[in-house]
Amino acid sequence: MTELKFNFTALQLIEYENLQEESIENIKKWCATQAIPQPTDELIALFLLSCNRDEERTKTTVIAYYRIKNKAVEIFNNRSVNLPEVQEVLQIGYFCVMPRRTVDGCAIVCIKAKPNTNDDKHWSIRPLLKVICMMLDAAIYEYPPKYFLIIFDVKHLTLKHLSRIKPKVIKIFLEYLQEGFPSKLKAIHVINMVSILNKTIKLLKPFIKKDVWEMTKFHSKKMDWGKFYRECVGTDNLPEEYGGSLGSFEIVHEITLQKLNALEDFFLNEELHRRVVTADVSGEDTED
The missing domain is CATH 3.40.525.10 (CRAL-TRIO lipid binding domain)
Known part of the structure; x- marks a missing residue:
């Protein structure tokens, strides 16, 4: 699987943003039971921060992230300013x-x-x-x-x-x-x-x-x-x-x-990361 790398690490967010490593591990274990790709620690940390460290809200956001992005492929895939x-x-x-x-x-x-x-x-x-x-x-x-x-x-x-x-x-x-x-x-x-x-x-x-x-x-x-x-x-x-x-x-x-x-390589890697999905979270873009 393609590794999705950011310009920061989960350890930095644990240290500077008061994130709990245990929360990252809890979400990681939960993701392994879902029909979604396995997010990196950094992506999980982003979800936790966006949900004020609430693990249940984080789970809902994770599912929505993959569902929406893999539905609207004409917005979230093939991302390049040169198109x-x-x-x-x-x-x-x-x-x-x-x-x-x-x-x-x-x-x-x-x-x-x-x-x-x-x-x-x-x-x-x-x-x-x-x-x-x-x-x-x-x-x-x-x-x-x-x-x-x-x-x-x-x-x-x-x-x-x-x-x-x-x-x-x-x-x-x-x-x-x-x-x-x-x-x-x-x-x-x-x-x-x-x-x-x-x-x-x-x-x-x-x-x-x-x-x-x-x-x-x-x-x-x-x-x-x-x-x-x-x-x-x-x-x-x-x-x-x-x-x-x-x-x-x-x-x-x-x-x-x-x-x-x-960031073209980052955008491509993010797309490749999301491709490992099932019919539960993938789909076609909405018609006009």
Whole structure:
């Protein structure tokens, strides 16, 4: 079986994150009784941290992780920034993992639609979600963040962009974030909110759990940036377009793509690790 290696070890998480080795062993023994691959100690440690060390919640998350990822293969398999469909997605927006974490260990991921993009480009929603999930995994690979903070800047979103969004596919992404994601969300900020997005949000709201909905904040184009800096994210952790000190979106986007490209072997190994499954947890991607 392909070994899935992160940039940290389970022993480091035991020492620095107050994890119990006994809990890792308990989950490992339980996994051996399930129709799933055997996770590494590091992956088990991630699940435990994401569930606040609750072993029963961890078991539920482990099952969801493999079930969802092996169902939505067009999102979670064959992950490479060099794929033609991914390259098309990268032309319509900036995809940024901020190179600096907050003082409380929060990783920030930002997706911003580019201005004046050609609406007729043949991009689709699955490669878009593939890139976002690659970004999340890239941040976890380095060292598990305490939380994730996700920013969607929709200022330049158009009706043609929205026509590409498939609620059934977005539902899979939301299910993963809420049930199978081996980390924790702190907040989701939708920046430069546009009215044309209201109908889509209304369609998606039934699929969003109450706690996730409550941490989702919508900001108008006239938002109070001073308040945002004080209450949400400081300028040290934002690009210069938002009044921050991290350089431009273009720069952070390019740095992010370099990281994703460097992690191609990791993405492949993660996929190979998941292939050792039975019909109980595998399946086909949902149709549009």
